[in-house]
Amino acid sequence: MKGVCEELARLGVATVYEASGRRGLVDAPLVQVVPGSRAAGPARTVLCGQDDNLMVHAAMERVRPGEVLVITMPEPAPVALVGELLAVQAKARGAAGVLVDASVRDLEELRELGLPVWARWVRVRGATKTEVGKLDAPVEVGGATISPGDVVVLDADGAAVVEAGRAEEVLEAARAREEREARLRRRLEAGELSYDLHGLREVVEGGS
Template sequence: MSLSPDELRTLARLGVATVYEASGREGLVDLPLLQLVPGSRVAGPALTVLCAQNDNLMVHAAMAAVRPGEVLVFAMPEPAPVALVGELLATQAQAQGASGMLVDAAVRDAEELSQMGLPIWARYVRARGAERKSLGQIGAPLRVGGALIRTGDILVLDADGAVVVAQERAREVLEAAQARAQREEGLRGRFRAGELSIDLYGLRERVASALAREEA
């Protein structure tokens, strides 16, 4: 089920951690991603691109296929520190309306990318360039950091990394994430007032029994 631009902005504001928990801890892209634009956050439908190994021909092809608001996801059969994206490709993506990029490989021109404003997350930053010779696939499902990403699934990215929400669960997860954020706001107020999570979460007895076992 597609979400409106306002709903996607809400998901981006709620953030990766909240969306991940609200989804039942599913869809985490479990990688140490580099956030090229500090403070950036985005949520949008994925456009998946499988490149041939160490080759970015399909990245160039994707610039003619991406639709406004989509998050481009680039991967290869095996992740490697080879730059699939640099400043010139990112400039094209930005001009075509892409809302962000997730690159399960390297990017280069990192300083320029950080100043462009297009949100980009990558596994590596390396100057080593890719070939432009071999075909891959646009729209094929990808496995990135253990998460299955299909074209049309919703990606949420921020300083914590990335999480993918299956498009058929998008509204359900949005509503669950909003409810979770509301609960957390209530807890935040109670913690500021001096209450403790060990009591509000019912953990004191569990900790006490563990301490008792250690003392025994």
């Protein structure tokens, strides 16, 4: 699975999303905390209480190398569920990345740490630590259901999720798409038009 995840990360969110049949899009505005970062790995899911990060602390002992920590709460809100010290723990445990459907803080420290992190917001408002939530249960982020073990792919474009059982199938389709796009790019660089290569001229002019 490690090799599959590394290749999905290289191919990127847009290619993986299209290759998966446009399934699994995390349709949410995400801040890429560490510019240029990308990640992919099996999801380790955390459902926090509202505005509370107790379960993020509890999840740290379960994180395994290569996993993407997916942190949610019932309703997304600009409350910081992760800061520098939790990110330090995630990195020490070998996490491939962190997706926070809420806020993070300590932006400069997170960037210096270098662990790939994505979040809806960067805000300082702190979380409580009193509400017991759930670990390793299905969660929803940006309209996408993420179950434990599903592969989460993250880059500058945002995030997409691939069901665990489809990871190799989607990887094969994504590689094929990459090859097709490379051939198309060469033709576009030579001066041809996507308007013609995709048959779009017929759509526009054929109906006129």
